[in-house]
Amino acid sequence: MAKVTLRDVADAAGVSITTASFAMTGKGRISAEVRQKVIEAGDSLGYRKSMPPHGADKASPIIGILFSIDAEWSVTFGFIRPILESIDNHFSVRDHTVALIPINDQLSSDEIFRRVDSLACSGLYSIHYGNEPLFTKLEGRGTPVVLIMNGNYQNRFSTVCVDDFQGAYEGALHLLQAGHRKIIFIDIERDDLPVLSIDRFIGFKKAIEEFGIPISDIERITYDPRDHEYLRSRLSVIFGKENHPTAIFALDDDLAARSLSVLHELKLKVPRDVSLIAPGDLLDYSQEHCPQISTMKIDTSLMGNIACNLMEARLNHNGGDINVLKVKQQLILRGSTRQYDKGIARILEKKPSQLLPRERAMAAFNHIDTGAIPKWLGASPEFMARATIETGLGDEELRRRLGDDFRRVESLLGRADSRWRSPFGHERRSPGYGQPTSKPLLEKRNIRALRKFPWPDPASADISSIHDKAKSFHEEFAIMGGEWSPFWHDAIDFVGTQDLYYLMYDDPDFVLTLLNRIVDYYVAVSTIIFETSGKHIDIFFIGNDFGGQNGPLFTVDQFERFIVPSLKRLADLGHRYGKKVLLHSAGGIRPLIPAIIRSGVDALHGLQPDCAGMSRLGLKKDYGSRLCMCGGIDAKDLLLNGSPETVRSATLELLSTFAPGGAYVASPSHEAIIADTPVSNVLALFDAVREFEDNNQRR
Numbered sequence: 001m002a003k004v005t006l007r008d009v010a011d012a013a014g015v016s017i018t019t020a021s022f023a024m025t026g027k028g029r030i031s032a033e034v035r036q037k038v039i040e041a042g043d044s045l046g047y048r049k050s051m052p053p054h055g056a057d058k059a060s061p062i063i064g065i066l067f068s069i070d071a072e073w074s075v076t077f078g079f080i081r082p083i084l085e086s087i088d089n090h091f092s093v094r095d096h097t098v099a100l101i102p103i104n105d106q107l108s109s110d111e112i113f114r115r116v117d118s119l120a121c122s123g124l125y126s127i128h129y130g131n132e133p134l135f136t137k138l139e140g141r142g143t144p145v146v147l148i149m150n151g152n153y154q155n156r157f158s159t160v161c162v163d164d165f166q167g168a169y170e171g172a173l174h175l176l177q178a179g180h181r182k183i184i185f186i187d188i189e190r191d192d193l194p195v196l197s198i199d200r201f202i203g204f205k206k207a208i209e210e211f212g213i214p215i216s217d218i219e220r221i222t223y224d225p226r227d228h229e230y231l232r233s234r235l236s237v238i239f240g241k242e243n244h245p246t247a248i249f250a251l252d253d254d255l256a257a258r259s260l261s262v263l264h265e266l267k268l269k270v271p272r273d274v275s276l277i278a279p280g281d282l283l284d285y286s287q288e289h290c291p292q293i294s295t296m297k298i299d300t301s302l303m304g305n306i307a308c309n310l311m312e313a314r315l316n317h318n319g320g321d322i323n324v325l326k327v328k329q330q331l332i333l334r335g336s337t338r339q340y341d342k343g344i345a346r347i348l349e350k351k352p353s354q355l356l357p358r359e360r361a362m363a364a365f366n367h368i369d370t371g372a373i374p375k376w377l378g379a380s381p382e383f384m385a386r387a388t389i390e391t392g393l394g395d396e397e398l399r400r401r402l403g404d405d406f407r408r409v410e411s412l413l414g415r416a417d418s419r420w421r422s423p424f425g426h427e428r429r430s431p432g433y434g435q436p437t438s439k440p441l442l443e444k445r446n447i448r449a450l451r452k453f454p455w456p457d458p459a460s461a462d463i464s465s466i467h468d469k470a471k472s473f474h475e476e477f478a479i480m481g482g483e484w485s486p487f488w489h490d491a492i493d494f495v496g497t498q499d500l501y502y503l504m505y506d507d508p509d510f511v512l513t514l515l516n517r518i519v520d521y522y523v524a525v526s527t528i529i530f531e532t533s534g535k536h537i538d539i540f541f542i543g544n545d546f547g548g549q550n551g552p553l554f555t556v557d558q559f560e561r562f563i564v565p566s567l568k569r570l571a572d573l574g575h576r577y578g579k580k581v582l583l584h585s586a587g588g589i590r591p592l593i594p595a596i597i598r599s600g601v602d603a604l605h606g607l608q609p610d611c612a613g614m615s616r617l618g619l620k621k622d623y624g625s626r627l628c629m630c631g632g633i634d635a636k637d638l639l640l641n642g643s644p645e646t647v648r649s650a651t652l653e654l655l656s657t658f659a660p661g662g663a664y665v666a667s668p669s670h671e672a673i674i675a676d677t678p679v680s681n682v683l684a685l686f687d688a689v690r691e692f693e694d695n696n697q698r699r
Contacts, residue, residue: 067103516565546589
């Protein structure tokens with residue numbers, strides 16, 4: 001008598017062999033009725049499942065991943081690699097085998113089904129690729145399908161995709177808030193992912209219309225990515241006009257890179273002449289040869305983790321019918337966008353010697369290399385009092401002698417002799433920023449105490465001198481303004497340093513609430529300043545010390561959780577009023593700089609060269625295209641203890657690294673040079689900057 005096979009059972013039950021297999025093994029999405037029918041057919045025929053030989057390993061369930069190997073998708077491998085890695089890590093520890101199933105446009109649905117079927121996949125992922133009949137067939141026979149990065153079928157199948165509307169909206173908003181009004185939208189013909197193109201254009205369109213710009217005024221280019229000549233010809237015509245667009249929004253950063261190559265051919269520089277942004281991170285920005293393009297980044301590691309949890313739920317029959325999860329995009333600035341300023345065109349027409357101080361300064365903040373090096377004297381009142389006596393010059397005369405291109409305007413703080421009070425009532429003893437004499441919430445560290453605390457009225461801040469002072473200097477100099485906003489130091493004053501760190505673990509909600517209440521005040525005061533004097537202020541200058549001699553004062557995770565939200569609120573405020581945002585932080589903050597950039601900060605001051613990780617070479621290489629660098633000239637040892645000649649030599653050496661390419665402001669590494677600093681050393685510093693500048697211009 002012939003041995004009964006699984007095919008015999010399938011025929012007897014009137015189902016496919018795959019359905020019979022799933023029914024016998026208890027896998028797949030098989031109804032109880034069909035499963036029972038198959039089991040009864042097997043019993044009636046005397047079917048016995050084949051068992052592996054004694055000691056042989058049981059075959060692992062297989063999770064398949066459809067993965068296109070067509071040339072047009074080759075650029076995305078690095079982009080989706082974290083998704084593949086997440087899936088492999090998740091299921092391999094659960095005794096599953098993860099199998100990549102290569103496909104291409106020439107394969108029929110039947111052939112792809114055969115490949116999936118031959119592996120007897122327990123579940124199937126499809127990245128980008130969409131095929132409704134295929135997925136319906138697989139789901140019908142019990143193989144759960146999860147789509148990744150394809151929103152075309154989100155009403156039919158479980159899907160993990162990107163919030164393309166949000167990404168495009170916020171990306172366009174970034175350009176609009178930077179002052180751009182003439183923007184090109186560059187799209188490509190993509191029949192396989194039409195929802196992606198539609199959602200990104202609608203998000204872009206919403207931002208444009210919110211700023212009162214008719215979408216009909218926006219130049220839109222849609223082309224076949226294989227026809228590069230068409231893109232070249234269209235951009236040549238558009239940028240051949242005198243009043244051409246100032247920004248490009250591309251559908252993704254691969255398309256942005258193609259546009260960038262055309263702009264280079266047209267002798268247009270990014271971001272000097274044209275700002276460029278795109279959703280994506282398809283390109284590998286860790287590679288030196290990769291052009292640095294500002295993007296709305298897509299967190300593919302997060303997408304992979306979500307996709308794993310979704311498949312796990314499907315395999316365990318508790319995933320519901322259809323689940324659609326969208327991942328938001330995050331703005332990453334890499335120096336390809338800048339604030340639009342009509343004065344930039346005038347700056348580019350001038351020789352370095354013809355530039356006004358304000359023009360030198362704002363060119364640096366806009367990453368424009370004019371050949372001139374802007375300078376800032378950050379000095380304490382005590383130093384200025386002594387320096388004016390030694391030089392016989394008045395305050396303003398001394399600043400002009402040094403070549404200071406900036407003027408700072410601040411609200412007035414209550415100060416009496418060696419004591420002064422913060423806006424929150426913390427009394428500090430001098431010198432400098434001082435030390436608090438009491439900690440009002442040290443014994444009452446709870447949300448109720450925060451509610452009852454007598455928070456200051458922002459309207460009571462003394463900003464009476466700001467408007468007239470800023471107005472008097474603004475035509476010539478770059479003006480730094482807004483509240484200093486030392487929210488981290490204020491939080492320490494409330495409960496003490498040690499207790500604040502304990503609370504980050506024991507009561508994080510208290511710490512976040514405390515920081516929010518402090519920043520509420522600073523945001524309100526700076527809003528009043530910008531409303532009343534904003535047209536005379538260029539730079540929102542804020543300060544908190546986030547590092548010590550040997551490194552950051554936080555882990556990166558702590559910084560992301562507790563500090564970045566407050567930094568982002570302040571940066572967003574500055575950008576809303578069209579200001580560049582400059583952050584001062586002392587110490588070795590190198591590991592925190594990527595998060596600082598993501599918060600929206602435009603420029604970083606301090607750059608203490610004697611602290612861990614603050615090598616000028618590394619800072620310039622890694623962040624010079626994404627941040628305007630300010631400082632780096634050692635105020636702690638060199639200026640304090642060196643001679644004029646050693647100051648000159650060290651300054652010239654530092655400038656050889658920081659000055660090329662622009663986006664640098666020569667300044668001491670402290671925002672307030674202390675009283676004991678020799679005046680002759682400060683003069684030597686600024687004279688060396690002028691010497692370096694003159695030598696370069698003669699070459």
